[in-house]
Amino acid sequence: MASIGVVRITPKRPEHNMKMCPFQAIEIDEKGYYYINENCRVCKMCLKFAPEYFFWQESNPSVERKGSIAVFLEWQNGAFHSVGYELIGKALSLAESLHDEVVAVVIGSQLNLLHSEIRNLPVQKVYIYDHADYSEYRIEPYKNALLDFVQNCKPNVLLIGATPLGRSLAPRVATACRTGLTADCTELQMKEDRKLIQIRPAFGGNIMAQIKTHKGTPQMATVRPHVMKALCTEVKGNPKLVYRCIDESSRASGIKMVQSRLKPIASDISQAETIIAIGRGVKSKEDCKVIFDLAEKLSAVVAYSRPLVEAGWGEPRFQIGLSGKSIQPKLLITLGISGSVQFSAGISGAEYIIAVNSDLNAPIFNQAHLGIVGDLYEIVPLLTECLTMKLGRYDHEEI
Ligand SMILES: Cc1cc2nc3c(=O)[nH]c(=O)nc-3n(C[C@H](O)[C@H](O)[C@H](O)COP(=O)(O)OP(=O)(O)OC[C@H]3O[C@@H](n4cnc5c(N)ncnc54)[C@H](O)[C@@H]3O)c2cc1C
Ligand code: SF4
Structure with missing residues (x-):
């Protein structure tokens, strides 16, 4: 070439x-x-x-070299954030057809404690920035370390989890690299010319935008936790470890950490195994009683579409969707939810979806494994009765 x-x-x-x-x-x-x-x-x-x-x-081997897809692995309190494993899973599938390499980058302190996890990552290389200056997240040292990684590894793609840390780090790195960044992607695809198609709802969810980074490398995207399928724990690799160190001035920060405290962990729908999600088909808050009865029978957590959270029926942490949580339950039952693009963005990880809606043409039926067309006010009591009388205890195998 x-x-x-x-x-x-x-x-x-x-x-x-x-x-x-x-x-x-x-x-x-x-x-x-x-x-x-x-x-x-x-x-x-x-x-x-x-x-x-x-x-x-006439020819330049460096231009014809293999591409690489990089994943930033977030480390906190002695463990990797699960979104890193989800992104590695996605990166491996993106890299497969072009035989590109997948590399991971870790920034943290005392990373030797995570040696076995790092050693088993199913990637070709892991770049490690291990220093006491990275023990707490401060933007300047983290940004400079990630920039050093980009300059040395020259990845074609850089994927970062859309966690609070990732949301702070990714735009700063993208700006410094003068490249594009698509936040909160719900799907990623790779073209033959190694252009990453970054897919996410746009214009109020009316379209699923397919975004390409025309200028600048790496092509950067963030993805929220639980949107991509988690990597199977049996997939293991033997990556080459590349230890890197940046100079002291690049590790300095204008931010002084005075104290840090762990936030109490509130119960979180993103980890729940069984979820009943309710939407505007439920006419009043008082009507929720029958739904809570059903939830109790199923040991399920009740979650909400956004309009109900906005109406104060539930706390924002129980909202599913683009501006709420992404979930990965074994069973999701939606009641009176239309299945808007924004709601659907949060349920792609659900293993089995049962949708109840009175409208045969509701988009939720496109995603559901089992659709029940009917009035939820008739179906919910029937379901509860059925579970009480016949099953006693809920068993996934019997669905
Ligand atoms: C930037 C942006 C971000 C957003 N983020 C989110 C988000 O994170 N999560 C979210 O949920 N929404 C989000 N939305 C809002 C989203 O566009 C929809 O408005 C919302 O998801 C609709 O909620 P719903 O399905 O409960 O209500 P509706 O769309 O009104 O659907 C109600 C459904 O109930 C059915 N129904 C009515 N009566 C009955 C009955 N008796 N029995 C059975 N079915 C019945 C109807 O057929 C209908 O399909 C966002 C919007 C924007 C612009
Ligand atoms: S894109 Fe830039 S580097 Fe490439 S040929 Fe044009 S001017 Fe030269």
Whole structure:
């Protein structure tokens, strides 16, 4: 493949020639020489305006090299956040068809305690930034470490969990790399040209936008926990470990950690095994009593669509969907929920969905494994009675 070659001489006016490229493809390496990054569209402007530095070459193995998909593994309180494993699972499937490599990057302190977990990650390489300065999350050292990783590993794609930490870190890294970032993706696909299709609801959920990063690398996306399927624990690898250290000034921070306290863990629908989700089909809050009776029989947690949370029927932590929680229960029963794009974004991880809706054309039936077309006010008491009389205790196998 023909491409742009670079003469290895120190440029006189580096900034000038970097700005000349309309695709931000000209950069300076650590030795002060120009190099061409993956943004190059071979427009040949640089050949015309700075022929002393750039030339046309018929083949460039570095352009034809394999791509890599990187996953940032969040570490806190001695363990990896589960979203990291979910992203590795997705990265492995994205990399499969192009035979790209999957790499992970970990930033933290005393990471030797996680040695066996790191050793077993099913990726080709793990970049490790292990220093006491990373014991607490402070944006500058974490951002600088991740930037060092991007510069050294040059991943084509960088995936980060949309946790509070990830939401703080990802946009800062994307800005520093002058690349794009799509937040809260609900699906990711890889094209043959290694363009990542970042899919998420947009324009109030009226469309599922397919977003591409045209300029800039890596192509960055965040994904919320429990949206992608968790990696099977039996999948193990033997990655090469790359220990990296950035200089002291890059690990410094203007933020001083005075004290940190663990937030009490409130019960969370994202971990619940059985969930009954109710929506606007339930006419009044008082009507919820029959639903709570059913929930008790099933040992289920009751969750809500957004309009009911906004009406004060339940706390926001019990809201399912794009602006609520993503769930992965074994069984989800939806009652009087239409199945809007925003609600559906939170239930893709549910193993088995039973939907009750009086409207045969409700979109929720497209996602449900078992659809019951009917009035929930008739069906819920019947279900409760059936469970009380016949099953006694709930058993998944009998559904
Ligand atoms: C940026 C943005 C983010 C959003 N985030 C979320 C989110 O995180 N979660 C969320 O839920 N929504 C979210 N929404 C709102 C979303 O667009 C929908 O408005 C909402 O999901 C609809 O909730 P619903 O299904 O309860 O109500 P409706 O859409 O009104 O559906 C009610 C359903 O009940 C059925 N029904 C009525 N009576 C009965 C009966 N007696 N028996 C059986 N069925 C009956 C009807 O046929 C209907 O399908 C968001 C919107 C925006 C713009
Ligand atoms: S060919 Fe065009 S895109 Fe590529 S480095 Fe030169 S100016 Fe930039």
